[in-house]
Amino acid sequence: MSAAASARQILTRLHEIMAGRTHAQYKLDRVVETIAESLHSEVCSIYLLRQGALELYATQGLNPDAVHITRMGLSEGLVGAIARNIETLNLAEAKAHPDFLYRPETGEEKFHSFAGVPIVYRERAVGVLCVQHADPRRYEEVEIEALQTTAMVLSELIAHKELVDDVEAIDLGNANTETEVLEGLILVKGLATGQAVFHQPRIEIDQVVAEDIEAERQRVYRAFDKMREQIDQLGKEPEFGKGGEHVEVLETYKMFAYDEGWSRRINEAIDSGLTAEAAIERVQQRTRMRMREIDDPLLADRMHDLEDLSNRLLRIVSGQLGTAATQGLRRDSILIARNLGPAELLEYDRRRLKGVVLEEGSLTSHVVIVARAMGIPVLGRATGVLSQVSEGDQVLLDADRGLVTLRPGQALLDALDTRFAKNRERQAAYAELRDVEPFTRDGTRITVMMNAGLRDDMSSLAMTGADGVGLFRTEFQFLVSATLPARDRQMRLYRDVLDAAGDKPVIFRTVDIGGDKAVPYLNSQVAERDENPAMGWRALRLSLEREGLLKAQARALLEAAAGRQLSVMFPMVSEPWEFDAAKEVFEEQLEFLRGRRRLLPEAIEYGCMLEVPALAEVLEQIVPRLSFISVGTNDLTQFLFAADRANPKLAERYDWLSPAILRFLQRVVRGVEGYPVRLSVCGEMGGRRLEALAMLGIGYRRLSITPAAVGPIKELVRKVDLNEIGEQMSAWLASPPADMRAALKAWADERGIEAD
Known part of the structure; x- marks a missing residue:
């Protein structure tokens, strides 16, 4: 049998x-x-x-x-x-x-x-x-x-x-009227309030055992056809007509919708005697169990996409098509879900959807890319939120601090209104600085650039008045694609970015994938899991081994910058020979294009990231070969302290204002003195006011930061006297105070410089 x-x-x-x-x-x-x-x-x-x-x-x-x-x-x-x-x-x-x-x-x-x-x-x-x-x-x-x-x-x-x-x-029995505060993982920053709306009402399966197996199979076939038609139609919506990485997210999403293995497993469940609904639910339950066993964040996110589609298929086959999106949001809402697929997020009315709270979710999730493009704050890994919130509860989402407050009291709501009002005032003040050049009190021009990684991020360049893009992360296109992005697709993205920047400079960082940014289309030898992924086979190390990948990106960048200046930065350089090898790949592709009489960039600048501390020991060797060097404070800090920044126990343990990191950064400043090389900082550290104040004091004059930080940092710069802060930082680093952060904050407060 x-x-x-x-x-x-x-x-x-x-x-x-x-x-x-x-x-x-x-x-x-x-x-x-x-x-x-x-x-x-x-x-x-x-x-x-x-x-x-x-x-x-x-x-x-x-x-x-x-x-x-x-x-x-x-x-x-x-x-x-x-x-x-x-x-x-x-x-x-x-x-x-x-x-x-x-x-x-x-x-x-x-x-x-x-x-x-x-x-x-x-x-x-x-x-x-x-x-x-x-x-x-x-x-x-x-x-x-x-x-x-x-x-x-x-x-x-x-x-x-x-x-x-x-x-x-x-x-x-979980109905609760008490105020509760849950912590979560910040996925997309922002502040919002609204009433809790469950993304997906639970579908009740009334019948598990099938009476006619063939009839159940036909119901599933029709549901698959309808689901695929819906997904195809989403690609025609206005949001996708503008382009952007969320288009590629949808392509990956469609790949699952047409996956034969998934439909085969549901058919096998029907063969065992289950109804169409029960068969989908059984396969979905097994998917959830598998998700709990997956450590790879990218694969787990792919499984979340499959769960999203399973929910959609179950609603279609059961005839219970109503979701919070299709029923329409009647008031300002905070969406509550276990996980959320990118296509489903796009179905919501942006005027009413103020924020999203997920029981699960991760930084690499596809829905995060779409939410960032939509400007919607998202908090993930809010454990217990589904069981502790009820439909219609008031929710206060603080995705700047990683908190969600359920059923806040009036005092908290009043405090929120005050924060909203202050934010509006500050944003208005920052907007007035958009066209103001950031000079210090002693007349020194500080270059304030922004970081980007999506085509849609480029709109922030004009909105913030940033001096350019000091770091364009090219890996996002690779992370959301089901296959290695073709050269012409890469070229279109880079050309669009340069077009959007106009006469402002853009520094493209070559792809930083591998390690904790695994992609499924790399073979197992390259994509095998590292015990310490941040320090593993990633970034330039991987690109130099997979030379075809770097060659394709080099060609795409060179062709996209035809007739313009191209600035290329290599990530995670540990020794000078790695920079030389990467530059040689670009020079070979340049000769290839020149031989075919293609229009070439007017000029090419090469630079590198200083993230690996070893590079600081050989600065005098590599600096003469560079046009610019950028200190990546996020990775550098975790390497210096041997502290994984993704580990919540260590995330706040080592202060960016520790004398150890500041002395290291000061040594880099001194190491490039006398060379015609532009030194900058890119990373979260440069976008925090107190940290930026310290960096100005030890000699940094170029910052590349998140778009949201551009206004606050420009405002800070105009209050600083570089000679004064320089003398103070030198004294402190020679003889560090017991608490550098407290000392610097007190110094700033005395001069009317806001630290936060």
């Missing part, structure tokens, strides 16, 4: 049990008998979440006297781990697992193998279904799928309120 036929047989028997007019306990007793017999397993047990603990509710093979006696908390035992993590366990030796907990009253000491799956209702685990066997062996995939299907049938029983009398409390 085939696996599908065997699964159908189990489903049919389960359906007969559930359809009977018998007590719930009798039904569950019959279920465990059926599963144990079908899987030739010596034990099958069902645990249900009752009064906060997992209670043994039915068993075949364990001591029957333990039923309703054995109870385990969500932090206890294997069943607790399954429910707590909503994960599947498949163990050849249960006792070897760190969460194993022996309960003598069950008589389970003679059993070795263990497999269990969560019983999920409304995305919460309300029980566990598990099997055990005396022989140590892992259960086969088909057996695990049978358990997952059975768990879905059991969740249907719970949904009809025949079994768990407090099931409504699972969903409604």
Whole structure:
């Protein structure tokens, strides 16, 4: 008998049990008998979440006297781990697992193998279904799928309120009127307030077992056709007509929509006897479980895109098409979701959507790229937000500080209004400085440039009055593409950026991928996971090995800059020979184009990033070869302190105003003195007022910062006397105060210079 036929047989028997007019306990007793017999397993047990603990509710093979006696908390035992993590366990030796907990009253000491799956209702685990066997062996995939299907049938029983009398409390018992503050990961900065709106109402699956398998298959086929039509139509919306990296995000999204492997897995679930809705849900549950096992942030984000599509497909096939987007936002709203796909975000009314809070999400997520282009603040990894907020609750999103406040009191709302008013005043003051050149009080012109990475970022150049783009990150185009971006596509992006910049300079940094910026189209040898990705095979190291990648980018940049000046910067240079090798690739492509009588750039400048401390030891060797050098403070700081900036325990531990980093930066200033090379800083450090004040004091005269920081830094510059701050910084670095930050802030306060 085939696996599908065997699964159908189990489903049919389960359906007969559930359809009977018998007590719930009798039904569950019959279920465990059926599963144990079908899987030739010596034990099958069902645990249900009752009064906060997992209670043994039915068993075949364990001591029957333990039923309703054995109870385990969500932090206890294997069943607790399954429910707590909503994960599947498949163990050849249960006792070897760190969460194993022996309960003598069950008589389970003679059993070795263990497999269990969560019983999920409304995305919460309300029980566990598990099997055990005396022989140590892992259960086969088909057996695990049978358990997952059975768990879905059991969740249907719970949904009809025949079994768990407090099931409504699972969903409604979290109603709360207390103010709560959750921390999260800043994905897109900003400040917003509005009423909580759930992105996706939960779709109830009324029927799990299919009556006509072929009819269910046709329903799925029609739903796939309609979903793909919707995705194709999104590409024709006005937002996409302007171009931008979010177009490439949608292309990757479409790749999943047309993925045959996904549709095949849903068809296989239908073959086992599930309805179309149940088949999509089962595949989606397995996707969620896989997502919890994925450490690679890029792959995890790709799985989030697939979940987004699964939700869309489920709504179509069930006929329950209403979402917060399609129903329309009636008031200023903060969108609440587990995850959000880029296409779904674009469906919302920008006038009403003020912010997004995600239970999951990451900095590399596709939706972040789209949200940044839309100007919508986003907070991710706000653990527990789905369970702690109710539809319509007032929400205060502070994505500048990484906080979301649920049901804020009037005092907090008043404080928010004050912050909004101050922000508006400050923004108006900064806007007035747009065309004002940033001279210090002693008459020194400071160059204030901006960082960018998207085509859409270029609009900030005119809005802020920045002197140019000191760092254009070219890797975004690579990160959101399903395949290596073709040379002509790269060229169009670079040409558009130069067109948007007009007569202002743009420094293009060659691609910085690899390490923690993995892309799926690199072969496994290059893309293998580093234990320390920030210090691994990435940036120029990878580009020099994958010379074809760097050649294509060089050609694209040279052709895009035809008739104009081209400024190229190489990232993560550790030794001079790496710079020489990268420059040679560009020079070879320049000769290639010259030989074909192509229009060439009027001039080419080459520079590099100083992020690796080793480069500072050989400055006198490399500086004569450079037109400019830019200190990348983000990577440099973590390398100097051996502190991963992505680790929340270390993120705030090492201060940018530590004498160690400031002395290093001062040494770089002195190392380039006497050379005709432009020294600048690009990174978050230069965009923070107190840190920028310190950098001006140790000799930096060029800053490249986020567009939002340009106005505040220009305003700061006009209040500074370089001689005064220079003398003070020299004294402090010679004999550091106990707290450099406090000392500098006090110095600034005395002179009316705002530090924040």
